[in-house]
Amino acid sequence: MDWKNEILLFFTNEGMNRRMVLIGSILLGCASGIIGTFALLRRQSLLGDAMAHAALPGVCLMFLITGLKDPFLFLIGACISGFTGALCVIGITRYSRLKNDTAIGLVLSVFFGVGIVLLTYIQQSGAGNQAGLNTFLFGKAASLLQEDVRVMVTMCGLIIFFIVLFYKEFKILSFDPNFGASLGFSIKFLDVFLTSLVVLTVMVGLQAVGVVLMVAMIIIPPAAARQWTEKLERMIIISAFIGALSGALGAILSTLIIKMPTGPVMVLVAAFFLGLSLFFAPNRGLLFSWYRRWSQKRKTRIENILKAIYKVGENSQNYERFIPLNEIKGYFSAPLWLLRLRLRILHLTALVEYHPQEVRLTSVGFEQAKNTVRKHRLWEAYLSNAMDIPHDHVHRDAEEVEHIFSPELTSRLEEYLDSPEHDPHGKSIPNVNGNNCNS
Amino acid sequence: MKKENHNQVALEVHDLTVAYHTRPVLWNIDFEIPPGKLVAIVGPNGAGKSTLLKSILGLLPLSSGWVKIFDNPYRKVRQKVGYVPQRGSVDWDFPTTAIDVVCMGRYGKIGWFRRPKKEDWEAAEKFLAQVEMEKFAHRQISQLSGGQQQRVFLARALAQEADIYFMDEPFAGVDAVTEKAIVRLLEELREQKKTVIVVHHDLQTVKEYFDWILLLNMRLIANGPTEEVYNEDNLRKTYGGRLAILSQAADEVAKGRL
Numbered sequence: 179m180d181w182k183n184e185i186l187l188f189f190t191n192e193g194m195n196r197r198m199v200l201i202g203s204i205l206l207g208c209a210s211g212i213i214g215t216f217a218l219l220r221r222q223s224l225l226g227d228a229m230a231h232a233a234l235p236g237v238c239l240m241f242l243i244t245g246l247k248d249p250f251l252f253l254i255g256a257c258i259s260g261f262t263g264a265l266c267v268i269g270i271t272r273y274s275r276l277k278n279d280t281a282i283g284l285v286l287s288v289f290f291g292v293g294i295v296l297l298t299y300i301q302q303s304g305a306g307n308q309a310g311l312n313t314f315l316f317g318k319a320a321s322l323l324q325e326d327v328r329v330m331v332t333m334c335g336l337i338i339f340f341i342v343l344f345y346k347e348f349k350i351l352s353f354d355p356n357f358g359a360s361l362g363f364s365i366k367f368l369d370v371f372l373t374s375l376v377v378l379t380v381m382v383g384l385q386a387v388g389v390v391l392m393v394a395m396i397i398i399p400p401a402a403a404r405q406w407t408e409k410l411e412r413m414i415i416i417s418a419f420i421g422a423l424s425g426a427l428g429a430i431l432s433t434l435i436i437k438m439p440t441g442p443v444m445v446l447v448a449a450f451f452l453g454l455s456l457f458f459a460p461n462r463g464l465l466f467s468w469y470r471r472w473s474q475k476r477k478t479r480i481e482n483i484l485k486a487i488y489k490v491g492e493n494s495q496n497y498e499r500f501i502p503l504n505e506i507k508g509y510f511s512a513p514l515w516l517l518r519l520r521l522r523i524l525h526l527t528a529l530v531e532y533h534p535q536e537v538r539l540t541s542v543g544f545e546q547a548k549n550t551v552r553k554h555r556l557w558e559a560y561l562s563n564a565m566d567i568p569h570d571h572v573h574r575d576a577e578e579v580e581h582i583f584s585p586e587l588t589s590r591l592e593e594y595l596d597s598p599e600h601d602p603h604g605k606s607i608p609n610v611n612g613n614n615c616n617s
Numbered sequence: 618m619k620k621e622n623h624n625q626v627a628l629e630v631h632d633l634t635v636a637y638h639t640r641p642v643l644w645n646i647d648f649e650i651p652p653g654k655l656v657a658i659v660g661p662n663g664a665g666k667s668t669l670l671k672s673i674l675g676l677l678p679l680s681s682g683w684v685k686i687f688d689n690p691y692r693k694v695r696q697k698v699g700y701v702p703q704r705g706s707v708d709w710d711f712p713t714t715a716i717d718v719v720c721m722g723r724y725g726k727i728g729w730f731r732r733p734k735k736e737d738w739e740a741a742e743k744f745l746a747q748v749e750m751e752k753f754a755h756r757q758i759s760q761l762s763g764g765q766q767q768r769v770f771l772a773r774a775l776a777q778e779a780d781i782y783f784m785d786e787p788f789a790g791v792d793a794v795t796e797k798a799i800v801r802l803l804e805e806l807r808e809q810k811k812t813v814i815v816v817h818h819d820l821q822t823v824k825e826y827f828d829w830i831l832l833l834n835m836r837l838i839a840n841g842p843t844e845e846v847y848n849e850d851n852l853r854k855t856y857g858g859r860l861a862i863l864s865q866a867a868d869e870v871a872k873g874r875l
Binding site for chain 2: 219343344345346347349350352353354356357358359360361362363404407408409410412413
């Protein structure tokens with residue numbers, strides 16, 4: 179198998195270069211995941227995108243001026259034009275009436291346009307060995323040379339070092355800069371410094387990921403990480419991990435598939451993790467909130483059945499007798515077979531005793547039904563006594579809250595209303611001590 | 618020597634003028650506040666109350682004038698100053714917990730690069746308990762109610778263990794429980810002889826809660842003990858239409874400077 183050999187190559191002597199590429203990609207993913215966390219929290223992600231695009235003319239100009247393909251020179255050229263782009267964004271926002279997002283869009287597209295013009299010019303002029311410049315568009319990790327990787331490793335190492343060193347300062351800068359300033363931290367310095375680190379990360383990643391998609395590496399991993407945690411430290415670690423994994427898989431996959439640029443592959447891998455996080459993360463994940471909604475619905479359905487049985491019992495003042503299904507089916511819009519199925523399930527969970535044609539509440543089911551009715555009628559009483567809402571307006575509200583209110587709120591309501599015996603419709607309100615039941 | 622100064626004046630603001638871009642917001646503000654007072658800064662919307670607080674704390678550039686706290690420029694006495702910014706000024710969905718926010722109050726004492734130590738976390742816990750929030754120490758801050766968030770901010774300022782506190786609208790949009798907790802806290806601070814300066818909105822309660830009032834509407838209207846300053850005449854000057862002229866003047870100055 180061909181791909182097996184390809185992968186094995188990463189671990190043999192001949193694969194030295196591949197290993198370097200892999201290490202570079204992992205470190206890059208790691209650094210962009212870390213720095214991206216701060217960029218995301220400070221809403222600077224799009225500024226990073228503008229600066230990545232703005233770097234392209236700098237790279238081209240550097241090549242035109244020196245005629246060399248030195249990664250370090252490229253980095254310098256990229257940084258200069260990237261920073262110029264950032265200054266333009268700040269300047270446009272401050273001195274014109276254009277808003278920040280407009281300024282970002284302007285700088286991004288104009289600089290990128292200039293870059294593409296220069297790139298095309300270089301290719302058509304056939305100046306020396308120009309082929310490598312193309313990789314700056316969509317990135318090619320496999321094209322990285324040892325020197326490229328060495329620059330990347332140094333830069334990523336520096337970035338991670340500074341984040342660890344300034345962790346506390348960057349946290350307060352991101353959360354509450356005014357308070358930080360009042361404590362005596364130089365917020366202007368920290369702001370410029372952290373923004374520079376964002377720029378630097380973007381620039382270091384250009385050759386591997388490309389100007390077009392580099393920003394995804396600082397947006398997607400932290401966005402995915404945010405789903406899993408409520409703590410900054412953990413968010414940074416998870417984000418770094420997802421970034422590193424995307425970097426590694428992106429680099430490996432793009433070398434396996436011939437002529438596939440690295441940037442898009444890395445982004446797709448990262449997006450896959452983002453998808454997983456959006457669905458499966460606890461609390462913030464979609465699946466979790468679906469489950470929560472579903473179990474609330476289920477609770478509502480169960481309590482409505484128990485309540486119906488309770489009410490029939492209440493009408494005849496006998497909660498003990500078996501009630502024929504005919505007497506409760508009027509309470510539901512669902513077909514009879516479904517009602518039977520649900521009753522059978524309630525039977526299994528010991529909330530009711532159900533025989534084919536008749537049903538009654540068990541003591542557990544009775545308590546739950548009583549509680550539901552109690553919440554319903556207390557709320558009706560509260561709305562009409564304390565809020566002066568007409569009697570005929572309170573029922574629908576109570577239908578909803580009877581499945582939601584906590585025991586604590588319920589007893590507070592009862593206390594506030596001074597343990598009322600009847601709701602506005604004259605029905606008796608069951609209380610916890612069970613005065614109203616004959617069991 | 619220092620002690621004596623403490624006894625005389627906690628905060629001195631001299632001929633302070635502040636502008637946002639070109640528009641003047643505060644004109645020639647001049648006042649002194651003695652230590653140990655609960656002070657309310659009162660005035661209508663746009664009067665420059667928050668601006669005054671921020672410029673005292675060096676968060677805004679001054680067009681002219683100077684500020685002294687305990688007879689020193691602010692940067693020399695930072696450790697003695699506590700600050701509660703407006704609750705709406707931060708993103709409460711930030712991934713952090715209540716206790717972590719309170720611990721930020723220690724950062725000034727901890728200094729650059731060093732991490733909070735065990736005693737800092739213990740202090741944070743203690744101050745959270747002082748605002749009755751110890752049960753919520755490890756809650757994510759977006760899961761707190763508005764009033765609870767405000768109390769977290771207050772605990773953070775307490776963690777600064779300062780001598781003078783500046784609070785920007787701590788009573789804005791809080792529930793009755795929190796309002797009571799804040800009032801109790803202010804009284805505790807007064808008993809400890811701390812100076813507390815509070816931007817306050819509610820004219821109904823200002824007389825009850827504070828013993829010193831500073832009335833502000835772009836200019837200083839009055840500054841002094843509540844019983845002397847809180848009268849109809851001063852309130853009319855603060856909230857009355859006479860100041861429309863001042864606001865128009867600011868507009869025209871702004872245009873003139875463009």
